[in-house]
Amino acid sequence: MSLSIPDIVGLFETKGHAQYDGEPVTQLEHALQSAHLAEQEGADSALIAAALLHDLGHLLHDFGGTPTQQGLDDLHQYRCLPFLRALFGSATLEPIRLHVDAKRFLCARVPGYLEALSPDSKRSLQLQGGVFDEAQAKAFETLPYAMDAVRLRQWDDTAKLADVDMPGLAHFVRHLEISSAEHRQALTTA
Secondary structure, eight states, X not given: OOOOHHHHHHHHHHHTTSBOTTSSSBHHHHHHHHHHHHHHTTOOHHXXXXXXXXXXXXXHSOOSSOGGGGTOXXXXXXXXXXXXXXXXXXXXXXXXHHHHHHHHHHHHHSTTHHHXXXXXXXXXXXXXXXXXXXXXXXXXXXXXXXXXXXXXXHXXXXXXXXXXXXXXXXXXXXXXXHHHXXXXXXXXXX
């Protein structure tokens, strides 16, 4: 089943007020903060859309409670992709798909990154395969959109602050629309 942009908005409006597991923000606040950080850094609409949607898999599949405390990797980075493929291209979908591996990469390459992760991010890291070894890190670097995924991951890590004032969901819908229109245009010219 594919989602439309109104479906995505509806999902955020109905389920986005759930607590982001182990963090002081809701799912919607986390998504908005991530997209806001991307926009502030001058990312294009495709990457801003990825920042907004990177954890949509959590809203699509409710495992009840905090999956990491149950010893479960919920694979959220993959779960949303079938629902988004008809709307968005690789410039949005690949950073979403790779944002978990970007955490594993950053742990391997950035001193102090692992130590700075939130307790829930540290728990999920172990369930997601742990810190990349050197060969895994090198292989990750060669992937298309890997560095966009790293940027997304860094916004993701920062987007967990309570009571931050920022634009609402309606502000970011235009980036979803632009990214979707660019994808449709690319399909017609391919």
